[in-house]
Amino acid sequence: MRSLSGLPLLAFLSVLSVANAHGWLLGHQKSSFPEPNYSGTFGDFASFVSHMKEIAKKRDVDLLLVDTGDLHDDAYLSSCIYEGTGLIDGYPAGGIDAHDANEFFKKLPYDVLAIGNHELYTYNNTLDMYKNFAPRFNGRYLSSNVNITVVNEHGQLQSVPVGSRFAKFKTRKGKQVTALGVLYNFTGNDKNTTVQKVADMVKEAWFADAIKAEPDFFLLTGLVLIYDSGLWNRHMPIARDNWPLVYNAIRAIHPLTPILILGGHTHIRNCLQMDGRSMSLESGRYMETIGWMSAKLDKKGSTKNITFSRRYLDPNRVTFEYHTQRNVHNFDTSSGQSIDSGLEKLSKKFDLSFQFGTAPHDFTISQSPYPSNNSLLSLFIENAVPVALAINNTRASIPNIMITNSGSQRFDVYAGPFTKNDQLTASPFADAFLYIADIPASIAKQVLPTLNKAGSNQRRELEEREREMYGRGHVDTVYMRWLEEMDKRNDGIDRRAAQNLTLGYVTADSCPGVGDDTPHAPLPFFSSPPFIGSQVPNVSDDTPIDLVFVDFIQAQLLQILNSVQTSKSYTTGDVKTYSPILANAALGLYAQKVWN
Numbered sequence: 001m002r003s004l005s006g007l008p009l010l011a012f013l014s015v016l017s018v019a020n021a022h023g024w025l026l027g028h029q030k031s032s033f034p035e036p037n038y039s040g041t042f043g044d045f046a047s048f049v050s051h052m053k054e055i056a057k058k059r060d061v062d063l064l065l066v067d068t069g070d071l072h073d074d075a076y077l078s079s080c081i082y083e084g085t086g087l088i089d090g091y092p093a094g095g096i097d098a099h100d101a102n103e104f105f106k107k108l109p110y111d112v113l114a115i116g117n118h119e120l121y122t123y124n125n126t127l128d129m130y131k132n133f134a135p136r137f138n139g140r141y142l143s144s145n146v147n148i149t150v151v152n153e154h155g156q157l158q159s160v161p162v163g164s165r166f167a168k169f170k171t172r173k174g175k176q177v178t179a180l181g182v183l184y185n186f187t188g189n190d191k192n193t194t195v196q197k198v199a200d201m202v203k204e205a206w207f208a209d210a211i212k213a214e215p216d217f218f219l220l221t222g223l224v225l226i227y228d229s230g231l232w233n234r235h236m237p238i239a240r241d242n243w244p245l246v247y248n249a250i251r252a253i254h255p256l257t258p259i260l261i262l263g264g265h266t267h268i269r270n271c272l273q274m275d276g277r278s279m280s281l282e283s284g285r286y287m288e289t290i291g292w293m294s295a296k297l298d299k300k301g302s303t304k305n306i307t308f309s310r311r312y313l314d315p316n317r318v319t320f321e322y323h324t325q326r327n328v329h330n331f332d333t334s335s336g337q338s339i340d341s342g343l344e345k346l347s348k349k350f351d352l353s354f355q356f357g358t359a360p361h362d363f364t365i366s367q368s369p370y371p372s373n374n375s376l377l378s379l380f381i382e383n384a385v386p387v388a389l390a391i392n393n394t395r396a397s398i399p400n401i402m403i404t405n406s407g408s409q410r411f412d413v414y415a416g417p418f419t420k421n422d423q424l425t426a427s428p429f430a431d432a433f434l435y436i437a438d439i440p441a442s443i444a445k446q447v448l449p450t451l452n453k454a455g456s457n458q459r460r461e462l463e464e465r466e467r468e469m470y471g472r473g474h475v476d477t478v479y480m481r482w483l484e485e486m487d488k489r490n491d492g493i494d495r496r497a498a499q500n501l502t503l504g505y506v507t508a509d510s511c512p513g514v515g516d517d518t519p520h521a522p523l524p525f526f527s528s529p530p531f532i533g534s535q536v537p538n539v540s541d542d543t544p545i546d547l548v549f550v551d552f553i554q555a556q557l558l559q560i561l562n563s564v565q566t567s568k569s570y571t572t573g574d575v576k577t578y579s580p581i582l583a584n585a586a587l588g589l590y591a592q593k594v595w596n
């Protein structure tokens with residue numbers, strides 16, 4: 001069931017890349033599909049890289065290893081940006097997000113790494129990258145347009161690049177490379193970090209100098225690619241994607257020099273070619289994809305199209321052994337094994353396998369309709385939150401309606417043990433629950449539907465908000481639309497049932513040929529409203545009830561509440577704290593009570 005064999009991949013110059021790892025370094029560990037297809041650990045990946053490098057050497061070709069950033073995750077702003085596993089987010093109070101997990105990245109032979117927006121939400125994380133991470137890579141950790149402000153040796157504040165602005169190096173085979181690591185026009189960064197607009201960066205003298213001499217090829221990393229096929233791109237203004245600025249600046253003086261672009265951030269599998277002598281690839285998210293790009297570089301001055309290929313590998317032992325022609329007995333390297341045992345130790349230290357209970361079946365965000373028994377959104381707001389917030393709560397006996405935003409759930413909950421790691425992964429936002437007392441049931445009932453109606457009516461406002469959230473690092477809309485398109489393109493359920501394929505990504509990008517290394521049937525996709533709520537209590541219309549909601553949506557909620565009634569103008573003064581229990585604890589408390 002594979003579209004290609006292992007070794008032909010390694011005919012030319014090749015690049016392996018990982019995007020948006022976000023701490024998924026012990027692999028996806030659940031047995032419900034598609035998770036087993038992404039079960040490779042970072043140690044397995046290290047062994048894979050080491051064997052591939054060996055094969056490349058034997059065939060006398062180059063193989064480069066690139067990371068496009070977003071190693072961190074961070075809850076600092078508690079809105080739309082918190083995603084990752086416990087290996088980065090499970091650190092004890094006073095620690096630094098991802099510091100320990102990043103030590104394992106230092107053990108791999110990266111040729112180039114780029115900074116991601118998730119490295120910039122908290123100054124201390126950026127400082128950690130500057131002081132402890134970048135130095136290991138000898139100038140190959142790139143932050144072309146990202147600075148950090150530090151106190152220099154004279155005691156003065158100074159803005160300096162977090163890593164290097166660019167790197168020039170020779171490959172093992174002697175090819176001259178000019179590499180840049182450019183972050184998109186990101187606006188959610190912490191104080192004392194600076195993201196220069198890409199449009200301004202390409203006007204800098206250092207940039208002109210860096211790209212002036214012609215290398216054998218340019219390697220650009222970190223940028224966002226345009227997702228350019230199918231249903232939804234008409235909704236998606238592309239002006240926010242800044243990478244053509246860099247491409248154009250290079251093309252203006254080097255019209256034919258090969259350009260290899262490894263993008264990041266949108267979490268999808270994607271490939272496109274701006275011309276016949278460049279290729280751009282994005283390698284998914286969460287260690288669910290290893291991206292592969294291969295180029296048959298020709299003589300300088302050639303005007304012919306370059307022969308490129310690209311593949312999206314599912315990271316698991318089967319894939320890794322297949323492409324390295326190894327087996328279960330001779331695949332692991334000692335370095336790979338020591339990385340995994342180190343990660344296991346870290347997981348123990350953070351107590352990530354602490355088990356709250358056992359999930360009876362899968363609960364998913366978009367693979368099941370909302371509301372339904374298999375919907376994580378239903379589980380969360382109809383079951384988990386009401387149970388969790390009733391604990392030690394004197395208001396528990398007063399009827400209520402509880403409302404949150406559907407983006408509050410970040411990752412599916414699968415059947416089996418529900419652990420601290422699963423809780424951090426599925427429901428990471430530390431939002432507080434607030435309430436307004438004594439709202440007549442007839443009024444309270446209208447709030448959720450009106451919120452959702454406002455959400456879909458105010459299309460322009462919504463797009464504006466989306467654009468802003470995108471700038472702040474919220475990529476979920478792109479990923480969700482990608483899943484939706486995949487499901488539609490493949491005729492949904494019927495076609496899926498007819499195939500004997502496991503579930504997974506079915507990529508249709510705009511590069512020639514098939515991209516997915518292992519064919520899959522598409523995951524079912526169901527969209528959900530922007531806001532979700534608990535069951536409406538069965539009480540008479542005039543019964544005063546509690547309207548409970550997360551702090552994140554307070555402004556919108558007040559506006560809607562004042563639009564569905566006129567007898568009182570509600571303000572923040574009417575809002576009180578409902579419970580000390582935060583949103584990110586609800587699933588665990590529920591599992592302890594109900595799944596034990």
Ligand SMILES: *[C@@H]1O[C@H](CO)[C@@H](O)[C@H](O)[C@H]1NC(C)=O
Binds near residue numbers: 317502519
């Ligand atoms: C991944 O999916 C394929 C089918 O698409 C299956 O044959 C294979 O066993 C899966 N890999 C793992 C590691 O489960």
Ligand SMILES: *[C@@H]1O[C@H](CO)[C@@H](O)[C@H](O)[C@H]1NC(C)=O
Binds near residue numbers: 124
């Ligand atoms: C950042 O690190 C410094 C020094 O370790 C510490 O004092 C400070 O509290 C940290 N700030 C945050 C927001 O974690």
Ligand SMILES: *[C@@H]1O[C@H](CO)[C@@H](O)[C@H](O)[C@H]1NC(C)=O
Binds near residue numbers: 147159160161195196
């Ligand atoms: C980044 O740091 C360099 C070196 O200190 C400085 O020259 C440059 O002005 C800074 N750029 C920004 C956008 O702050």
Ligand SMILES: *[C@@H]1O[C@H](CO)[C@@H](O)[C@H](O)[C@H]1NC(C)=O
Binds near residue numbers: 191192
């Ligand atoms: C930036 O960092 C310096 C040194 O730690 C500090 O004095 C200054 O207040 C910070 N600036 C802001 C805007 O927080």
Ligand SMILES: *[C@@H]1O[C@H](CO)[C@@H](O)[C@H](O)[C@H]1NC(C)=O
Binds near residue numbers: 187197199239240241
């Ligand atoms: C970059 O972001 C800023 C701030 O949100 C915005 O004003 C500007 O138009 C953006 N520029 C581009 C090229 O997207």
Ligand SMILES: *[C@@H]1O[C@H](CO)[C@@H](O)[C@H](O)[C@H]1NC(C)=O
Binds near residue numbers: 275276
């Ligand atoms: C070269 O590649 C470009 C971009 O992919 C394509 O439009 C063009 O048709 C190709 N030319 C030839 C001769 O194959």
Ligand SMILES: *[C@@H]1O[C@H](CO)[C@@H](O)[C@H](O)[C@H]1NC(C)=O
Binds near residue numbers: 373
């Ligand atoms: C959903 O769960 C409820 C409660 O466990 C059960 O009564 C109902 O039959 C289930 N519905 C479906 C469609 O499985």
Ligand SMILES: *[C@@H]1O[C@H](CO)[C@@H](O)[C@H](O)[C@H]1NC(C)=O
Binds near residue numbers: 589
């Ligand atoms: C509820 O109160 C009990 C007794 O004070 C306490 O032990 C328990 O930790 C509280 N539960 C929660 C979730 O706060």
Ligand SMILES: *[C@@H]1O[C@H](CO)[C@@H](O)[C@H](O)[C@H]1NC(C)=O
Binds near residue numbers: 498499
């Ligand atoms: C799927 O598997 C069944 C049973 O093994 C077989 O009869 C059927 O032909 C297979 N279908 C396809 C499309 O391969």
Ligand SMILES: *[C@@H]1O[C@H](CO)[C@@H](O)[C@H](O)[C@H]1NC(C)=O
Binds near residue numbers: 538
């Ligand atoms: C709602 O309450 C009324 C009056 O107590 C009762 O007759 C009715 O069966 C209840 N409906 C549901 C769906 O529980």
